[in-house]
Amino acid sequence: MSVENAPIAPTTPANPGPDAPVAIRVEDLHKSFRIPTQRVDSLKERAVHPFAKREYRELRALDGVSFEIRQGEFFGIVGRNGSGKSTLLKLLASIYRADAGRIQIAGRLAPFIELGVGFNQELTARENVVLNGVMMGLTPKEVRERQDAVIDFAELHDFADLKIKNFSSGMLVRLAFSVMLQADADVLLIDEVLAVGDAAFQQKCADAFHQMKAEGKTIVLVTHDMAAVEQYCHRAMLLADGEIQFLGTPAEAGHKYLKLNFDAGVGEAGLGGAESDGVKLLSCRLEDETGELAMTVDSREELRIKVEMELQCDAEALHVGFTFASADDLGIFEFGEMLTREAGLDLSAGKRVTLTATIENRFVAGRYFVHCGIHSPSGIALYVHKATTFVVFGGRDTRGVMSLDRQVVVEIEDAEDAR
Amino acid sequence: MSTDVQAAPAPPVAELREVQGPSALGGGWRRFYDLLMLISVTEFKRVYFGTVLGYLWSLIRPLMLFGVLLFVFTQVFRVGGKEVEHYPVMLLLGIVLYTFFQESTSNAVTSVVAQEGVVRKTQFPRLVIPLATVLTSIFNLLLNLVVVLVFVLAFGVSPTWTWFLFPLALAFLFVLAGAIAMALSALYVRFRDTAIIWTVVSQVLLYLTPILYPITIFKEDTTLRHLLMVNPLAVIFEQVRVWVLHEPQAPTAVEAAGGWLGLLPAAVIFFGVIVYGAWFFNREAPRIAEAL
Numbered sequence: 001m002s003v004e005n006a007p008i009a010p011t012t013p014a015n016p017g018p019d020a021p022v023a024i025r026v027e028d029l030h031k032s033f034r035i036p037t038q039r040v041d042s043l044k045e046r047a048v049h050p051f052a053k054r055e056y057r058e059l060r061a062l063d064g065v066s067f068e069i070r071q072g073e074f075f076g077i078v079g080r081n082g083s084g085k086s087t088l089l090k091l092l093a094s095i096y097r098a099d100a101g102r103i104q105i106a107g108r109l110a111p112f113i114e115l116g117v118g119f120n121q122e123l124t125a126r127e128n129v130v131l132n133g134v135m136m137g138l139t140p141k142e143v144r145e146r147q148d149a150v151i152d153f154a155e156l157h158d159f160a161d162l163k164i165k166n167f168s169s170g171m172l173v174r175l176a177f178s179v180m181l182q183a184d185a186d187v188l189l190i191d192e193v194l195a196v197g198d199a200a201f202q203q204k205c206a207d208a209f210h211q212m213k214a215e216g217k218t219i220v221l222v223t224h225d226m227a228a229v230e231q232y233c234h235r236a237m238l239l240a241d242g243e244i245q246f247l248g249t250p251a252e253a254g255h256k257y258l259k260l261n262f263d264a265g266v267g268e269a270g271l272g273g274a275e276s277d278g279v280k281l282l283s284c285r286l287e288d289e290t291g292e293l294a295m296t297v298d299s300r301e302e303l304r305i306k307v308e309m310e311l312q313c314d315a316e317a318l319h320v321g322f323t324f325a326s327a328d329d330l331g332i333f334e335f336g337e338m339l340t341r342e343a344g345l346d347l348s349a350g351k352r353v354t355l356t357a358t359i360e361n362r363f364v365a366g367r368y369f370v371h372c373g374i375h376s377p378s379g380i381a382l383y384v385h386k387a388t389t390f391v392v393f394g395g396r397d398t399r400g401v402m403s404l405d406r407q408v409v410v411e412i413e414d415a416e417d418a419r
Numbered sequence: 420m421s422t423d424v425q426a427a428p429a430p431p432v433a434e435l436r437e438v439q440g441p442s443a444l445g446g447g448w449r450r451f452y453d454l455l456m457l458i459s460v461t462e463f464k465r466v467y468f469g470t471v472l473g474y475l476w477s478l479i480r481p482l483m484l485f486g487v488l489l490f491v492f493t494q495v496f497r498v499g500g501k502e503v504e505h506y507p508v509m510l511l512l513g514i515v516l517y518t519f520f521q522e523s524t525s526n527a528v529t530s531v532v533a534q535e536g537v538v539r540k541t542q543f544p545r546l547v548i549p550l551a552t553v554l555t556s557i558f559n560l561l562l563n564l565v566v567v568l569v570f571v572l573a574f575g576v577s578p579t580w581t582w583f584l585f586p587l588a589l590a591f592l593f594v595l596a597g598a599i600a601m602a603l604s605a606l607y608v609r610f611r612d613t614a615i616i617w618t619v620v621s622q623v624l625l626y627l628t629p630i631l632y633p634i635t636i637f638k639e640d641t642t643l644r645h646l647l648m649v650n651p652l653a654v655i656f657e658q659v660r661v662w663v664l665h666e667p668q669a670p671t672a673v674e675a676a677g678g679w680l681g682l683l684p685a686a687v688i689f690f691g692v693i694v695y696g697a698w699f700f701n702r703e704a705p706r707i708a709e710a711l
Contacts, residue, residue, distance in 0.1 A: 022435060033709060042612040090708070094542045097440030097705035104435040109542075117540040122465055131461065134453050135541060 015234040016216075020070035022106065023187055023218040024092065029101035031062040031087055031242075061087040063242040064101075071106065071186075072216040076229040076236035076250055078257045084242040085222050089113065089191055092220070107186025107218075110136050114191070116176035121165040125156055128164055129179055136183040146182050154178035181208060187218045226254035258393045259296055276374075276382035278315070282308040282352075284372050284387040299395035299403070303359040305388070307372060308352065315347040315376040316340070320355055323371040324363075325386075326401045335359075336373075362403050363392045443546040443704040454547045459554035466555075467562075477559055478566060481518045485511050492631060504666050506633075508574045512663060513630030513656055515563050520596055520652070521621045523556035527600030528607050528614045535711050545704045549604040553597050571663070581662040588659045595651060595689060598696035605703040608710050628652045633660075634675050635668060641677060648676035651689040 034056040061084045069075045079085040090096045092103060093111035118135055119128050129150050133143030151160045154174040164172060209232055212219060223229060229236050229250045236253035238246040238260070246256050275281070284307045288294040297303055307320060321336030337355065339345050347353070372387035374380060395403065444451050466477070489507055527549040537543050572578075607613040625631075627650050634657055637644045647653050654672045661671050676682045703710075 025435060043606075043610040043616060044612055046610070091440070092438070094438060094441050095539065095708050103438035105438055106435045111540075111542055113540040114536075118537045118543075120461075123461060127461055131457060134450070134457050135537075135543060137450055139449070140453055140457060 016070045016072040022068050023071040024069040025104040027066050027102040029065045030099045033059045060242050074219045074233045076233035077222045079239035083239040085239050089222050109187040110183040110185035111189040124161045126160045132179045150178050150182045189220045191222045278313040278380035279382050280310040286390045296391045302361050306356045308354050311351050313349050315378050319375045321373045325369045327367045332401050364398045364403050365392050367391050441705050443701045451544045458551040462555045463558045481515050485514050505664050519560040523553045523596045524599045526552045528603045531604040539708045549600040553600045584662045591655050598693040601700040602696040605700045645677045649684040651685045654685045
């Protein structure tokens with residue numbers, strides 16, 4: 001599955017819509033883990049200190065999550081690491097028990113938290129197929145009927161009676177995936193299994209997913225891969241800190257996910273108040289429309305950069321300049337502003353000067369740095385390298401650093417006529 | 420890629436049902452039974468047909484022990500003699516049965532933790548794991564008993580109707596092993612020194628059970644005899660000796676314990692272990708995946 005350029009499947013079955021019967025209903029689900037601050041894992045410890053206070057840290061993995069998934073829906077769950085999405089999946093799969101709340105599922109459920117779980121290295125491929133099939137809830141008879149088909153699908157016919165410890169990793173993955181497909185469940189829970197295997201195998205995965213989708217199975221996909229979410233899912237849910245942040249269209253969920261991701265990933269810009277002869281730079285930062293600090297900017301929104309400085313000596317004129325640099329420190333755009341007393345600005349010692357610039361956002365998604373320089377003929381000189389940084393997200397259709405307006409005209413004529 | 424999407428039939432509407440979360444039995448009896456049988460049978464097959472000497476090895480272990488102990492106790496300590504008509508057979512039968520008990524329980528201790536992947540990543544009835552190890556050992560024992568039968572007949576023990584009671588004693592032994600396996604495997608998830616402790620305890624139990632010596636070795640000291648019969652294993656093993664070897668000198672478990680009332684402590688321990696094992700495993704089962 002080539003994620004970057006894969007076209008949106010033209011045959012995507014319509015969203016079953018709110019009238020379809022419910023396949024999964026989750027009501028007010030809570031789950032927290034008790035993490036002992038000091039782990040006691042021996043009976044000896046317990047016997048020696050029977051009354052020692054055992055302290056726990058409460059980790060809230062899920063905090064009141066409710067949603068419904070319709071039959072035939074391809075539902076995506078996205079979120080950053082630790083947002084609770086894997087916990088949710090494990091609760092749905094009956095691997096964990098919820099602290100409070102209700103889960104209802106219609107029909108048979110097959111969880112695929114990891115490919116090839118429960119494979120016994122010492123058994124042959126055939127025996128593993130049977131074992132895994134029974135684990136997924138088929139009867140031994142049903143599995144025996146299907147095992148040849150499973151092995152053929154995995155293209156392992158010649159190795160069916162070989163112990164799987166002798167298999168290559170590629171063969172194992174094929175076997176595991178093929179076993180997974182045999183489950184024939186009504187509801188499938190899939191956690192990141194797309195991310196394994198070579199290109200050919202990923203294509204096979206993609207085909208299998210389209211097939212399942214076409215068959216009207218209910219599929220819940222947990223992933224970091226926004227392209228996959230947008231490609232397959234009818235609806236998507238964004239989890240953050242154990243709560244539902246957003247539930248709706250995959251595109252919007254992906255968008256919010258990226259914003260959430262970069263907001264947390266960027267951190268405060270590396271400016272701790274730079275000072276030089278005659279001027280003190282108090283702050284240099286990007287803001288959103290409401291004046292809040294912004295670390296990430298949507299590619300559709302304009303940039304707003306704000307600089308605050310304090311003058312420590314009188315100046316006749318002051319030049320404030322900015323250099324925008326790409327992640328590999330290539331200067332891509334510079335501009336400056338001359339402040340003068342002639343223009344009526346009081347540039348005396350002790351004055352605080354604030355400058356806000358609004359800039360058209362033509363940056364392609366990625367990280368950028370801003371260098372800031374302040375100069376005056378009277379000797380003020382301050383240059384701050386990487387005064388601030390920001391991340392532009394969204395707008396996947398362009399590469400490089402700048403997104404320029406373009407008009408494309410395509411003409412087609414017969415080669416004969418052109419000559 | 421499938422293109423005829425519109426033609427795909429709508430799946431039948433299934434009933435919504437409550438998801439209970441993981442449990443000891445999870446997923447219904449049918450699946451529980453299928454998994455239990457499948458796992459123990461494949462494991463048994465793997466060990467005994469996977470290698471040429473597979474089965475022989477598992478037989479050689481108790482036989483070697485038997486040979487050594489037979490030498491030590493008949494030639495060095497001179498146990499047996501008049502008191503026990505068939506001391507070698509008693510010893511062999513006892514060792515084979517006790518080997519089962521020790522093997523099944525000590526294999527079960529680490530079983531749940533060893534199956535970590537299955538427990539943490541799939542929907543799996545947790546109880547299958549320790550019970551499958553016990554069941555594998557049961558298959559093993561049944562095969563070994565065939566060899567024991569040859570010895571029994573060779574040493575001149577003639578079959579009697581009480582042999583039909585032997586399976587009853589076996590059933591008690593299996594249930595006890597199963598209950599201990601449940602308790603230990605769940606305990607090991609929390610406390611990793613369970614394995615070491617159990618190795619010691621099972622070794623001690625070997626000496627607290629009349630296997631190497633007949634219970635009648637304590638002729639005078641009836642208190643000690645009664646005390647030994649507090650151990651449920653002692654009751655089972657003593658009764659096996661009566662039923663299988665039908666020696667006139669061997670006291671029944673009731674006699675050895677000094678009347679039916681003397682069996683009460685053993686019965687309490689026996690049922691206590693079963694109830695505790697089942698209760699503890701059932702209590703721990705939903706949280707095993709998190710504790711690992």
